[in-house]
Amino acid sequence: MHVVSKETFQKIDARRVHGSSVARVGSQYNYVKTDDSVEDVADSFIRHPEVLAVGVVDSNMRLVGVVQRSDLFHRLGKPYGRDILGRKPITDVAENNPTFYYESNVFNVAEKVSALNSERQRIRFFGLVDDKDGFVGLFSSMDILSYLASLTQQDISLAGMLQERMQHHDDILKGENCSCIAISKYAKGMGGDFHFLLRMPDGRILMALCDVSGKGAAASIITGMLWGMMKVYDYSRGLVQLVKDVNRAVIEAFRLEKYLTGIFAIYNEKTRELVLADMGHGHLCVGRNGKVREVSIAQSNLPVGIELDIEPQLSRLRLKPGDTLAIVTDGLIEQQNIEGQEQNIETWLAGMQEGDLLEYCNDLIQRFNEYRRGVVQLDDVSVMLLRAEA
Structure with missing residues (x-):
């Protein structure tokens, strides 16, 4: 029973x-x-x-x-x-x-x-x-x-939202004789790429595009720190002092555990001259007469956050009417497709002299997504374009 x-x-x-x-x-x-x-x-x-x-x-x-x-x-x-x-x-x-x-x-x-x-x-x-x-x-x-x-995911979402508020997905600045745009596509909810455009009091344009080592929360903290610092900085102190102050801030905050590569530049649209400090970055191209060529920077420096006492060396580049300058992070040129292949920077930036800059950037991101179809995005992708109007 x-x-x-x-x-x-x-x-x-x-x-x-x-x-x-x-x-x-x-x-x-x-x-x-x-x-x-x-x-x-x-x-x-x-x-x-x-x-x-x-x-x-x-x-x-x-x-x-x-x-x-x-x-x-x-x-x-x-x-x-x-x-x-x-x-x-x-x-x-x-x-x-x-x-x-x-x-x-x-x-x-x-x-x-x-x-x-x-x-x-x-x-x-x-x-x-x-x-x-x-x-x-x-x-x-x-x-x-x-x-x-779940708490970590909430923090990541909040950090991504704050980063989005500080640094818009696309940043556009138009002058009398030039147009500038910067756009980012993060690999995750928050990223380590940083772009910044600002019309300075004297009329010149400040441009910065940086890539922080590593990803995640620590990298987004650095981008937030950069944004806050560059929003209130006294640019009368000059480009060299700006880079030195950013370098000191990164070292004091992260004790050599984090660094960033980047290009900090000032553009004078009247003379079409670009003065820049290449801090270990180097991904710079100019589109001219329908062709894209990579620019070799004569004065390259150590990345920001590597050494406390630095004296950044500046380079100069003069654009011609109709030229389009591009600065990109390595997430674009190091992205592989499903066959394990990469595209060079000239191929990615083909046609950047033509049409509206925002439309071109959106098309570039679409081409990037199609190229990597079936493959995870490996790194953040950021592009900054400057066009000297003809």
């Missing part, structure tokens, strides 16, 4: 969560009593497939152990496991896992869980208790990892 086992699972309500308490990651709220049998608890697990673990509590609702579904069935699945363990009290197989006060800071708990779980690669459940060791719930190492991952 089949004997119906008793229902052993009981459930408490989740506590109200305040701030960053670890109770926020609680996921299991079922418990069993110390005198429940292993067999009855196993049958309750079968009836409730959504329950992954239960707390074991005494008559005063104090947590004395944890039973995980996977562990219990692993033990019962061994030869004669159910016969040997079935009628024993559940406390015989419960694990004495670490417990945490339910209002503890989730980040402090995460550090402790990380240290505890490094010894065991499987998912592990931990107890949540009140100030009297009363059962509040359970959370797993996966629960806390998922929570931290």
Whole structure:
């Protein structure tokens, strides 16, 4: 005759969560009593497939152990496991896992869980208790990892939104005798490329296009710092001093752990002369008479953030009416297609002298997406164009 086992699972309500308490990651709220049998608890697990673990509590609702579904069935699945363990009290197989006060800071708990779980690669459940060791719930190492991952994703999204507000996807500046545009396409939600266009008080145009080493949050912090610095900078101090001050700021903030390559330039649209500091970048082209040629910079410098005391060397370039100057980051020319091939800079920038600059940039990004179809974007892509009107 089949004997119906008793229902052993009981459930408490989740506590109200305040701030960053670890109770926020609680996921299991079922418990069993110390005198429940292993067999009855196993049958309750079968009836409730959504329950992954239960707390074991005494008559005063104090947590004395944890039973995980996977562990219990692993033990019962061994030869004669159910016969040997079935009628024993559940406390015989419960694990004495670490417990945490339910209002503890989730980040402090995460550090402790990380240290505890490094010894065991499987998912592990931990107890949540009140100030009297009363059962509040359970959370797993996966629960806390998922929570931290969601926070990280939120931070990335927020950083990307702030970066977008500071540095628009496209930046356009029009003068009497020239047009400038800068555009970026980040590989992820936030990037390490930085572009900046500004009409200076004396009428000249400041241009900067930089590529920060590495990606992610640290790189976006540098681009935010650059944006803030260049928004309020006193440009009467000159281009050399600007680069020196940016270099010092990057070194003081990141202690040689981050650097950036870039071109900082000032363009005089009356004389069509471009004065520039090439800080280890070098991806500069001029479109003239229907042809694109890469410009070799005579004075190249170390990247920004490598050495504290620098004396940037400047180069000069004079454009002709109708010329289009392009500065690009290496994400464009190093992108591979599905066959593992790359395109040179002259091929990418073909036709940049023709038509509207914004339309050309949008077309360039479309061509880039088509070229890499089926392949992940490897790096941020930024393009800055300056056209000396005929």
